[in-house]
Amino acid sequence: MNAQTYSFEAANVRHEHEMSVWKDVKLAPGTILMPGVISHATNIVEHPELVARRLIDWAAIVGHENVVGGADCGMGGRVHAEIGWSKLAVLAEGAALATKTLWH
16 A cells, blocks of 8 residues: 555554554664554543553654644544543643654
8 A cells, every 4th residue: 555644443443453563564764663652442532641642652652753642533423522532632732742752
């Protein structure tokens, strides 16, 4: 597949353990992983520090320059709009926390 960025579920508890698969993968130069760090499968809004931890864990596997946070899937129709917007706000806040740690 010729793609720059790969987006996939990683926050959903059914998939979070799958990050270990990437430990043996050599990414092509310029390839970016966009693991979901907020889940569409629950109405619980993640804590920003959990989002940051997930991003930091991914960065430890594939390098901080190769990770950008995403959502597991679209929020529309799965969670109430207010919850979806809250999750996206937490994604931004958690990414900012991770950035301070990873790009100090």
